[in-house]
Amino acid sequence: EVQLVESGGGLVQAGGSLRLSCAASGFTFDDYAFGWFRQAPGKEREGISCISSSIDSTYYADSVKGRFTISSDSAKNTVYLQMNSLKPEDTAVYYCAAAEGIVTEPRSRWYDYWGQGTQVTVSS
Numbered sequence: 001e002v003q004l005v006e007s008g009g010g011l012v013q014a015g016g017s018l019r020l021s022c023a024a025s026g027f028t029f030d031d032y033a034f035g036w037f038r039q040a041p042g043k044e045r046e047g048i049s050c051i052s053s054s055i056d057s058t059y060y061a062d063s064v065k066g067r068f069t070i071s072s073d074s075a076k077n078t079v080y081l082q083m084n085s086l087k088p089e090d091t092a093v094y095y096c097a098a099a100e101g102i103v104t105e106p107r108s109r110w111y112d113y114w115g116q117g118t119q120v121t122v123s124s
Contacts, residue, residue, distance in 0.1 A: 002026035002113050004096050009118030012086055016122070020081040022096030022115060030054065033099045034072060034079040035106035038092035038120075045095075047106025049081060059105055064090075086122045093117040 008020040022034065035050035048061045049070040058070055069082040079096060097111035 004098060004113055004115035006094065006096050006115045006118040009094060009120045011121045011123065014086060014088055014122055014124050016086050017082070017084045018086065018120060020083065020094055020096075020118060020120075022079040022081075024077045024079065024098060027098070027113070029074050029077045031100060033101065033103035034070075035097045035099065035103065035111060036070060036081045037095045037097060037106060037108065038090075039095070040092040045108060046092075047108065050103055050106040051079065052102045052104065055102055057102070057104055061106070083120070086120075088122045088124045090120060091122050092120060094120050
């Protein structure tokens, strides 16, 4: 059974940091690219970052560039999103997704598997 399980969300003050984790199982980790998406109440889902480790490629949306860092650990079948300098506008449910092959942008339709999401709330 394919599973993506996010963790690490929570409540943090503006300027703080969180690290999200996405534990993958049920498929060959190294054959997939991974993305992070978020959806705030009343807004469309936004692709914020993705990684294709096979080609050492990462992507960041302008809204998070310079503050967020995506990484992956194939030994642990886990993808991470380090989030620094958090702002209230970063408040959203954050989702991890996996796409077979190489993906260079976090476009939802390219992704095959999705996690259940983890809530991140940034207070001002």
